[in-house]
Amino acid sequence: EAHLVESGGGLVQPGGSLRLSCGASGFSFSDYEMNWVRQAPGKGLEWLSYISISGNTLFYADSVKGRFTISRDNAKSSLYLQMNSLRADDTAVYYCVRVSEWVAIDSWGQGTLVTVSS
Amino acid sequence: DIQMTQSPSSLSASVGDRVTLTCRASEGVRTWLAWYQQKPGKAPKLLIYAASSLQRGVPSRFSGSGSGTDFTLTISSLQPEDSATYYCQQANSFPRTFGQGTKLEIK
Numbered sequence: 001e002a003h004l005v006e007s008g009g010g011l012v013q014p015g016g017s018l019r020l021s022c023g024a025s026g027f028s029f030s031d032y033e034m035n036w037v038r039q040a041p042g043k044g045l046e047w048l049s050y051i052s053i054s055g056n057t058l059f060y061a062d063s064v065k066g067r068f069t070i071s072r073d074n075a076k077s078s079l080y081l082q083m084n085s086l087r088a089d090d091t092a093v094y095y096c097v098r099v100s101e102w103v104a105i106d107s108w109g110q111g112t113l114v115t116v117s118s
Numbered sequence: 119d120i121q122m123t124q125s126p127s128s129l130s131a132s133v134g135d136r137v138t139l140t141c142r143a144s145e146g147v148r149t150w151l152a153w154y155q156q157k158p159g160k161a162p163k164l165l166i167y168a169a170s171s172l173q174r175g176v177p178s179r180f181s182g183s184g185s186g187t188d189f190t191l192t193i194s195s196l197q198p199e200d201s202a203t204y205y206c207q208q209a210n211s212f213p214r215t216f217g218q219g220t221k222l223e224i225k
Contacts, residue, residue, distance in 0.1 A: 035214070045154075045162065045205050047214040059212040062119070095161060103209035104152035104167035111161060 001106040002027045004096045009112030016086050016116070021111055022079040022096030029077035034097040036081050038068060038092040038110075046092070049081065049100075063091075086116045120144050120208050124217035133191045135196045139220045140141065141189040141206035150210040153182055153191045153207050155202045156219075166191060 007018040030110075036048040049070040050059040058070055069082040079096050093111040100106040120142040131137050139152065149169035154162040164173045166182035171187060179194045191202055201224045206217040 006143070044203075045156075045207075045216040047207070047216060048216070050212060059208045061213045100164075100167065102167040102171065103150055104164055104173075104179075105162075105207070106164050106173065108161035108163075 002098055004098065004107060004109035006094060006096045006112035008111045009094065009114045011115045011117065012086055013118050014087060014116055016075055017082070017084045018086065018114060020081040020083065020114070021098075022081075024077045024079065024096075024098070027098070027107075029072075033041060034047035034070075034072060034079045035097045035099055035105065036068075036079075037095045037097050037105070037108075038090075039095070040089070040092040043092075048094075051079070083114070086114075088116050090114060091116050119210060119213055120215050121204055122208055122215050122217035123223040124204075124206055124220050126220060128216070128223070130223045130225050131196050133196055133198060137193045137196050137200075137222065139191040139204055139222070141170060141184075141191070141217050143187045143189075143208055143210075146186045147208040147210035149185045149191050150208060151182075151184065152207050152209060153180075154205045155200075157202045158207065165204075187219065196224065200224070 003026045005023045006084040049072045068083045071080045095111045096109040098107040123142045125140045153166040156162040163170045170182045181192050203219045203221045
């Protein structure tokens with residue numbers, strides 16, 4: 001069974017940076033595309049970013065384009081999200097998610113909370 | 119970007135009811151549409167992929183239909199544990215987008 005564990009969340013000041021990590025186990029990480037999804041407190045789900053199996057193809061939501069960078073290390077079965085120029089509206093639970101062959105999100109981490117506040 | 123609109127925003131129904139939730143895309147997404155269930159404090163869970171395929175382990179009372187721009191998620195006989203928020207997501211193009219969610223409560 002796929003298992004995803006996010007880490008790296010916490011409190012950061014506006015304008016600051018944070019790097020989220022996601023460790024994968026229970027499946028062959030290098031065989032799957034991965035995404036990041038977030039959820040602001042009391043709000044709905046927001047898709048953020050996609051990375052291909054090789055890491056060569058990336059996509060971002062307009063809300064984070066130019067500020068966030070997705071990356072992966074297949075040798076370490078790990079996914080990352082570098083977040084720069086953080087704003088108050090980036091406050092959310094960030095989920096690392098696996099994309100199935102049918103392009104649906106079939107596995108979610110437990111999420112890590114990022115709070116942007118002074 | 120493709121906008122996903124779900125209706126209703128909230129719904130209250132009784133155990134045993136047949137419930138239908140709707141998701142509409144601002145442009146066609148073929149059948150690249152998934153449905154997720156999220157309970158408070160938990161990560162979402164995949165219910166339906168490719169518009170109508172039931173994810174392994176999901177009860178058969180859940181079903182999905184539609185293609186193009188109009189999709190439905192149907193719960194044939196509502197159970198108490200189905201109280202949750204339901205989201206649709208299109209996977210036809212980037213950026214992937216979610217609907218705003220439908221909160222389903224049990225009377």
